[in-house]
Amino acid sequence: MTTPLTVTRIAHACQLIEIGDLRILTDPWFTQSAAYHQGEPIAGEVASLGRIDALVVSHEHYDHCDLDALVAGGFDLSTPLFGPGTVTALAEGKGFTSLHTIEAWESATVGDLTVTATPGQHGVHEVTFVIQAGGRAVFFGGDSLRVPELDEIPNRFGKIDLAILPVNGLCIRVANMQQVVMDAEQAAALTAVLNPTVALPHHYAFHSGRLGDQIITRGDRDPRHYTEALARLAPTVATRIVLPGTPVTIP
Template identity: 55%
Template sequence: MPRTAVTRVTHSCHLIEIGGRTFLTDPWFSTRPGYYQGEPIAIGIPDLPRLDGVLISHDHYDHCDLEAFAAYRDRSVPLFVAETVVDAARRHGFTDVTALKPWQDVEVGGVTITATPAKHGVYEVTFVLRAGADAVYFAGDTMLIPELAEIPDRLGHISVALLPTNGLYIRPADNMQVVMNADEAAELTAILRPELAVPHHYAFTKGFLGDRLITHSDKNPQSYRDATRDLAPGTSVRIVEPGIRTEL
């Protein structure tokens, strides 16, 4: 069986290889005013491999860029999504769309995909993919909430965790926090105890004015590595540039 591996595309968009299958998470392949990856898009849509499924955590544009992703060569690719994404996915021509609520699961070619809880500015789910002894947790851009502590008891050992770390705050909304920060991501890492953790969702920028007037965030993934060193010393944290394939 091929080894479990993750390739960051950009932001929270990854290619996950597990159980001989390949999945894409939270597609984001374009930009618009106020929404910039802050890092390269390492793989364009024409260069994506054949996908066995696509996971979409919620309907925010930087995680659910369906207008761009509709250019993917096979719109019959299975999409596993938060229920708020279903209608938009079908409007963009995707024909195999399955909504998953927390703790619901499906099987794709020997890989079990389980939706797990999340909390964000809009409805969101996160996901665990399992094949054999390997499991990858994809956290989208959730906050740290108590329900996430149920993951090891319900779903077993997590091998790889893909976690947001920028602690995004919305300034006009009384500095409301909508994404876990580095310390909170380290707390979750200590709960999940993966062998490998990869931070994501930290380079995002709304541009010079947007970052000063609308959002505030920590763009340094080293903050997460430092926090995890203390809270989860058994986990290897790899800060991975887009386009780099990382094997478990």
């Protein structure tokens, strides 16, 4: 019998992945600041999450590592947290007690859950992840650029059931338009290599405010560019664009 697999996007790159009875939260972001806007409703607050069995965090940027919101919301700080050393060092300072530091191609296992850090590249140190339990495998792309090492994932892990990828191609205007996140075409090309059963875009609604979008960042906020590219590059891979709070069940 296939283990049930469901994912619900909370907002941005914050996803609730449910594999059987396991509930895994990724890249938490529950608050906003002057230059960081989700650009979409948040599907619930920290207190409404219910039981979380593991927290997976790709890097320390505020919009992916909103640990203060978790602490303020009464999150259980004994929840196992998986991430690179830059993240676990921050988490230790916030009072988290079950820390699992993993860098690219390193794994940690808690109970039936195995989390492997896979390569990533961003404006700061970042990893991506393959999350495995119950015979299921999920690739979580954080907000990484596409790096060639990610093409090794199918050979290392076999079948990927679900791939969640950033698609907005974020560029930093004040750094000569340096690109720091894969764009829709790059994400679709990576999806073609991963060949998951289902691929979902995320990290596209984010914006920096009216002024910030003019002088700080530029990003593609239309996820249809990803689904259109995917139809060309990997037509057998199913995809959906969903509002926050909408569960997607993976066959």
